[in-house]
Amino acid sequence: xxxxxxxxxxxxxxxxxxxxxxxxxxxxxxxxxxxxxxxxxxxxxxxxxxxxxxxxxxxxxxxxxxxxxxxxxxxxxxxxxxxxxxxxxxxxxxxxxxxxxxxxxxxxxxxxxxxxxxxxxxxxxxxxxxxxxxxxxxxxxxxxxxxxxx
Numbered sequence: 001x002x003x004x005x006x007x008x009x010x011x012x013x014x015x016x017x018x019x020x021x022x023x024x025x026x027x028x029x030x031x032x033x034x035x036x037x038x039x040x041x042x043x044x045x046x047x048x049x050x051x052x053x054x055x056x057x058x059x060x061x062x063x064x065x066x067x068x069x070x071x072x073x074x075x076x077x078x079x080x081x082x083x084x085x086x087x088x089x090x091x092x093x094x095x096x097x098x099x100x101x102x103x104x105x106x107x108x109x110x111x112x113x114x115x116x117x118x119x120x121x122x123x124x125x126x127x128x129x130x131x132x133x134x135x136x137x138x139x140x141x142x143x144x145x146x147x148x149x150x
Contacts, residue, residue: 002044006032006052007059014060023106023121024128027099027136034080034095034140039149042081049073067113068106075105091144095137099129 009028016026029052037045053073057066079101080094103125110118 002032002036002048003051006048007056010056026132030098030136031140035143037080037084038144046077049077068109071109072102072105076102091141092134092137095140096130096133099133100126103129
């Protein structure tokens with residue numbers, strides 16, 4: 001059910017108007033991943049995230065979108081899992097780290113695939129990842145607090 005919800009949120013996000021900056025998205029599907037990380041554990045969150053990335057690329061994308069999304073998702077998941085394990089910061093900080101690392105993963109994949117310097121675009125993506133991370137983190141914190149899975 002979580003994978004389906006994450007896919008629906010990815011689709012809904014694709015329907016939203018672009019902000020005019022390539023690669024900048026809100027990351028609605030990350031709501032499900034962060035919720036799963038807090039309520040189900042890192043293994044389930046990783047499974048949901050990676051399965052969603054694969055299925056969305058298969059249904060709506062192409063090989064390049066799979067590589068970019070997978071690189072971002074893996075790096076994001078690692079960072080969020082490690083930060084959550086410290087128990088020092090909450091959902092918002094975990095989400096911000098996830099958003100920023102997702103963008104760094106995508107930039108690194110672009111650099112590998114294109115073989116040219118794309119790092120100049122990193123400050124824009126770090127800013128957008130931080131802003132989106134805060135927004136998704138606030139909503140995630142509310143969901144984690146209010147939804148009990150017992």
